[in-house]
Amino acid sequence: MPELPEVETIRRAIEPCIVGARISDVSLLDPSIAGPEGPESLQAAVGATVRAVLRRGKHLILLLNGNRGVVLHLRMTGAILLQEPATKARVRAVLSFSNGEKLLFNDMRRLGTIRHYQDMKPLLQRLGPEPLDEDFTADSLKESLSRHRIPIKAALLDQHIVAGVGNMYADEALFLARIHPMTPARNLDIPRVASLWKALRQVLTDAIGSKGASVSTYALPNGEHGTAHFGFNVAHKKGEPCPRCGMALQRVMVRKRGSYYCPTCQPPSGDTAGG
Ligand SMILES: [Zn+2]
Numbered sequence: 001m002p003e004l005p006e007v008e009t010i011r012r013a014i015e016p017c018i019v020g021a022r023i024s025d026v027s028l029l030d031p032s033i034a035g036p037e038g039p040e041s042l043q044a045a046v047g048a049t050v051r052a053v054l055r056r057g058k059h060l061i062l063l064l065n066g067n068r069g070v071v072l073h074l075r076m077t078g079a080i081l082l083q084e085p086a087t088k089a090r091v092r093a094v095l096s097f098s099n100g101e102k103l104l105f106n107d108m109r110r111l112g113t114i115r116h117y118q119d120m121k122p123l124l125q126r127l128g129p130e131p132l133d134e135d136f137t138a139d140s141l142k143e144s145l146s147r148h149r150i151p152i153k154a155a156l157l158d159q160h161i162v163a164g165v166g167n168m169y170a171d172e173a174l175f176l177a178r179i180h181p182m183t184p185a186r187n188l189d190i191p192r193v194a195s196l197w198k199a200l201r202q203v204l205t206d207a208i209g210s211k212g213a214s215v216s217t218y219a220l221p222n223g224e225h226g227t228a229h230f231g232f233n234v235a236h237k238k239g240e241p242c243p244r245c246g247m248a249l250q251r252v253m254v255r256k257r258g259s260y261y262c263p264t265c266q267p268p269s270g271d272t273a274g275g
Pocket residue numbers: 242243244245246247262263264265266
């Protein structure tokens with residue numbers, strides 16, 4: 001499913017196509033994509049000019065005048081395309097622009113949403129810090145984790161603690177930092193949090209450089225695939241040898257999410273939290 005690197009890759013691809021253009025039409029083939037506000041709410045965006053294309057966590061934001069915005073959330077299988085897909089299409093919405101560009105929201109599992117916000121502030125403030133921003137530091141992460149006794153894997157997926165990290169990149173970062181996914185978040189001391197902070201920024205930066213991971217339905221808006229998954233050490237690799245020590249990688253459920261790790265390189269700390 002699309003996480004920060006995938007959404008950022010999409011943002012970079014569509015930004016030059018639609019910034020400065022007016023939204024000329026919003027066509028919903030599946031009205032449920034508009035969320036609880038209903039399809040009428042999206043018509044308020046028609047006629048507005050796209051001032052910028054932003055990403056916040058896993059949200060893609062078309063910023064309009066007056067701090068309004070159209071927010072696309074891809075969830076499990078959502079994809080943004082700049083042209084009709086060749087195969088496996090499940091187009092749920094089409095945004096048309098005054099310069100002739102179109103954004104198609106394709107979604108096999110119909111979990112993604114497009115919503116219009118009169119004011120973007122509440123959504124932006126509700127999310128935790130951006131892991132690649134300068135003010136996200138090892139100290140600020142430690143401060144935040146110290147308030148949570150949940151497993152560190154679950155803490156990394158909590159969008160209030162850090163925005164944009166999902167299952168794949170959390171597993172990859174914990175592997176690099178040699179931390180067992182069930183370790184209680186608040187038990188990690190500063191050196192271990194610093195390792196994790198560094199690992200998080202590394203896996204996310206590398207994945208953006210590889211244009212995201214096409215492990216499931218994710219593709220770029222032009223249909224190309226990302227290659228970040230070719231660099232994965234543990235994610236989706238149960239039973240394969242650990243690239244560091246050769247031990248078979250394992251999968252454990254942490255709060256209903258399958259988590260991949262090396263039992264040797266990421267030993268339990270003796271104080272593992274309940275799943
Ligand atoms: Zn290992």
